Amino acid sequence: MYPRPAAPEDPDRPVDRRPRPMIERIGLAFVALVMATLFAAVAAFSFIGGEPFLGVMGVIGTLMVLWVGALTLLRG
Helix, strand or coil: CCCCCCCCCCCCCCCCCCCCCHHHHHHHHHHHHHHHHHHHHHHHHHHHCCCHHHHHHHHHHHHHHHHHHHHHHHHC
């Protein structure tokens, strides 16, 4: 009824460590930029609306997403 679990990977087989293609990295960084913009909007509207805790959480979310987007773009 359920599928059988996959066999464990061969530890002797080398792992593919090639960096992602540049177009994929740019696309992922763009998605991260869009998400950071949304987090920044949540932060701004939260501060305007008198919810500083949610605003701080939005700022932290913005910084985290920008950090990951930059790492994706630069490191691959």
